[in-house]
Ligand SMILES: Nc1ncnc2c1ncn2[C@@H]1O[C@H](COP(=O)(O)OP(=O)(O)OP(=O)(O)O)[C@@H](O)[C@H]1O
């Protein structure tokens with residue numbers, strides 16, 4: 001049985017602490033198991049569920065076997081998104097890919113107990129159950145905003161951790177402590193320190209590093225002082241935290257509209273699928289998300305079957321102009 005990488009003696013509100021307790025006994029199994037992608041940020045509304053959904057569909061369309069987990073008991077956005085997709089496909093006789101989806105249905109997601117050693121074991125059991133037959137290449141986990149023990153445990157399981165942030169100093173403050181003085185060196189915030197320690201603990205024990213990518217979301221179409229400021233700060237801190245930065249998605253109405261039908265920018269852009277005429281914005285959005293998925297790097301992994309279909313290519317170059 002795995003032991004928790006979360007230090008059971010600490011309490012989160014004082015100082016979250018991550019220890020390097022043993023992943024050892026299960027190290028071999030960890031090396032064999034599916035690639036775990038966690039989409040996480042304690043800040044709410046940063047685009048976690050939207051980006052998780054796009055990663056899932058991108059992987060499915062590339063021929064990967066994908067399971068998904070929704071850890072957000074309260075909102076269940078990813079679960080509803082996927083359910084909308086299933087119903088829309090059924091109603092319109094469409095063939096839309098779906099992952100093997102699991103959502104949290106008990107009270108675990110609501111607990112903020114840092115002295116509960118069962119969460120880690122419970123979580124690894126869930127992963128084992130999901131990959132019971134070894135039929136899965138990727139497990140994509142959408143986490144809730146806010147501080148939850150189970151969410152931190154999920155972070156510590158990530159082979160790839162994707163952290164979307166809205167392109168604003170307020171949201172960046174979750175990663176880097178933002179203050180009025182320009183003279184001080186930017187420091188990682190509590191969320192960043194907590195996650196860093198969890199990832200370092202996992203790496204030192206089981207030898208699997210985590211690829212942590214901060215994805216900028218809802219970028220304004222026109223370059224602004226704010227955008228440059230956010231870029232500069234991320235540039236200053238990324239080496240210290242060991243993160244990669246991806247220029248993610250622009251602010252586009254289409255990303256909000258997709259939800260009702262459970263669609264993504266990767267789905268076929270014809271009227272029958274979309275339920276309305278496709279617009280140039282759909283094409284630009286596809287190009288942008290495709291670039292993001294490539295930057296995250298999941299599709300270049302060795303799991304990719306030799307004859308897997310490639311991601312749908314965008315019909316136009318990735319020029320972010322329309323919203
Ligand atoms: N690039 C984008 N352009 C426009 N709207 C977006 C974009 N990304 C996300 N949104 C919208 O922002 C809101 C928050 O997105 P989402 O639910 O994906 O965030 P979240 O981080 O999962 O939120 P929570 O923390 O509440 O789970 C939603 O209304 C979503 O449609």
Ligand SMILES: [Mg+2]
Nearest residue numbers: 048049072077
């Ligand atoms: Mg969400």
